Amino acid sequence: MLAPVLIFVYARPEHTKQTIESLSSNYLASETDLFIFSDAPKNEKSIEMVKLVRDYIDTIPDKKIFRSVKIIKSEVNKGLANSIISGVSEIVKLNGQVIVLEDDLITSPDFLNYMNDALKFYENDKKIWSISAYTFDLEFPDKYKSEIYLSYRACSWGWATWKDRWDTVDWKVTDYKTFKKDKRLRDKFNRGGRDMSGMLDAQIAGKIDSWAIRWCYSQFKSDMFTVYPRVSRVRNIGLDGSGTHSGISTRYDTTLNKSTKKCEFDHPELNDIILRLFKDRFGTRFEYFIIWNKILIKKMLRI
Structure with a gap:
């Protein structure tokens, strides 16, 4: 049995359509069970767009593209964080395992192969927290031969994990008071990006509502890693100002995999050069506050 795919949709019909269509072109689509979680409108502005999304997803089971399709429509607005936490x-x-997408992610044809192969390969490796299908376009060291690399930070743009990892997450972050005052812990958390401690602060202060930073924090406490591909299996089309959870940015543009060759998984060591290149993609703390405050305002307004 392949891992089921969960897609969380809201009020972007055109993005949702592109996400579903790219997934339907995957080599393993016909063998995959698909669950679509549709959140309810938060305000009158979003009613019509949510309706258009729901009208579209209602047509998917009739096309017999996937092994099965189940659509879960919330009657109340949960917001993205609660939708993902409850749905996953x-x-x-x-x-026992899941593959997760949101409504603005284009996948390569081998996305499902990559994800399912990785889930199988790393299932019993207790140093691996999650699998990411997205990656930056990084310049890898000449001597680095692995087709994947490890990072301290999980990714929310096309990811997969297992039940035993998911069940350990403390969504209430009950030890935050200790973390907040401990500079050593804060610096260690920021190994995955200079924005991480500040984002957790914003979450606890109620300035944002992010499941992902809490997911990353639990990974940090567990001292585990996320597997990333050298070549991305996901491209984000939502950083165009169209959605609740995005601003306008080309900062995270990436090249989508076109090769039909299967990814070869192994157990590489952490690479300091790759870790630095990865971390630098999240900029300085000053850049973080400028860029993310714009994005987070849109998240809070949910328009």
């Missing part, structure tokens, strides 16, 4: 918790309990 429900499905991972039944299946």
